[in-house]
Amino acid sequence: MVNLSQPLESRATTAISARPRAAGGARIRPRVIAHVDMDAFYVSAERLDRPEWRQRPLIVGHDGPRSVVLSASYDLRALGVHSSQPVAQAKRLAPHAIVAEPRHARYQELSAGIMATLRQLSPAVEQVSVDEAYLDLSGALRGRGTPEELAARMRAGIREAVGLPASVGLAPNKFLAKMASGRAKPDGIFSIPPARVHEFLDPLPIGELFGVGEATARSLRLAGYSTAGQLAAARPEEVSKLLGQGAMKLALLARGIDDRPIVTEREEKSLGAEHTFGTDITDPATLERTLLWLAHRVAERARAADRLGEVVALKIRWEDFTTHSRQRRLERPSDAAAELAAAAVSLMRALPQPLPPVRLIGLRLDSLTPAGTGLQLSLDSTQDARRDAEETMDRINARFAGAVGPASLLGAGSPRRRIERGDEAGVAEGPAGNSPGAQGSG
Structure with a gap:
């Protein structure tokens, strides 16, 4: 295993001395990939704005019977609290914990500051979620120090820019860098130099390989493969019998081989939000107010991403x-909540009436385009004024959770008020495959 007590200079020398040589003796510069992962991002963000919570056990999530944990402080994780766990179960494990309502606009604001800091160190930044990114440091290293020194500078820059801790994993590829950042937590750096790849991987339990689920790990162990090294040494046809088409990819990962490039621009195809009710709903007015609330969540995120959408989708x-x-x-194309809500409500009213009791309702904005290319000039001054008001609400709510909103969402029967009383689950939102409601922050 990599020895973190080894001096940084020694580890850097090991990495340099292990550089492969091309024909004729010229050295080939190895790739140096960093995976930056914020530490308990949602928890850290809440503690940043609420200093009185910094030493308190904290859960971020909607406090309702069908809600799940977005993130938990590290002391609670030791008690078994984890992301995607029902909030009710987490509260039974840790009845002393504070449950904080998520503030997605604030998280997006902090995320933008983090990514801007990373791009100052390398132009090759691939953002994979609100709180993590890959960087290719290969070119950035020239004359700027060792990978570890650049990682330390990265962490210091993030803390200076947004006041939050980050962990960094360093390795020759994305797969290993992701595993390294997990070893770096919390608030540290973990390096896997090229010469130490097999030393790191070979004894690793098969279930700890990134991307290997419980069922796959169980099948491999039953077949006699309990470590990554054993899998790496296996004959491809033997592994194929167990895993089919995924065998070759997993075998390559077990050998530490991952040629995926850094993708600097990842186009979002959609933005969405959905709401699970604490009790099934039959009242049309409540459903329409919920759609308006979801429309504001989606529109706010579209404006933050500088995107307009052409298609509104309803999920019920x-x-x-x-x-x-x-x-x-x-x-x-639009990013105005009123327009998105009107389209969604119209879709709902077109369904056979009366509606059966509703458990969940959602709104999604599809066919996204950059705001500068898709926006058409409006001749409706009322519409433009409404959009300006929504942008003003964005700026206020980014600093103060839900401080302002449409009057129709502030009544006792509104989704916002019911959430404050703990009657309902909250919003699971995000682009497909990147939903903060589906995964917790590290």
Whole structure:
């Protein structure tokens, strides 16, 4: 295993001395990939703005019977609290914990500052979620120090820019860098130089390989492969019998081989939010208010990403878990909550009435385009004024959680008020495959 007590200079020398040589003796510069992962990002963000919580056990999530944990402080993780766990279960494990309502606009604001800091160190930055990114440091190292020194500078820059701790994993590729950042937590640096790849991987339990689920690990162990080194040494045809098409990819990872490039621009195809009710709903007015609330969440995130959407999609789930989706193309690309809500409500009203009891409702904005290319000039001054008001709310709510909003969402029966009382689960939102509601921060 990599010895973190070894001096940084020694580890850097090991990495340099292990550089492969091309024909004729010229050295080939190895790739140096960093994986930056913020430490308990949502928890850290809440503690940043609420200093009185810095030493308190903290859960970030909507406090409702069907809600899940977005993130938990490290002291609670030791008690078994983890992301995606029902909040009710987490509270039973840690009844002394504070449950903080998520503030996604604030998290996006902090994320923008983090990514801007990383891009000052390397132009090759691939953001994979609100709180993590890959960087290719290979070119950035010239004359700027060792990988570890650049990682230390990276962490210091993030803390100076946004006041939050980050962990960094260093390795020759993305797969190993991701595993290294997990070893670096909390608030540290972990390096896997090229010469130490097999020393790190070979004894690793098969279930700890990134991307290997419990079922796959169980099948491999039953077949006699309990470590990554054993899998790396296996004959490809033997592994293929167990894993089929995924065998070759996993075998390559077990050998530390991952040629995936850094993708500097990742196009978001959609933005969405959905809401699970604490009790099934039949009242149309409540459903329409919920859609307006979701529309504001989606529109706020679209404006933060400088995106307009052309298609609004409605998702609705009945009490028996039957789920329906409907969509409508807007007259023009939009990021205005009122327009998104009107389209979604129209889609819902077009369903056979009366509606069965509703368990979940969601709104998604699809076919996203950059705001500068898709925006058409509006002749409706009322519409422009409404959008300006929404942008003003964005700026206020980024600093003060839900401080302002439409009057129709502030009544006792509104989704926002019911969440404050703990009657309902909250919003699971984010682009496909990157939902803060589906995964917790590290």
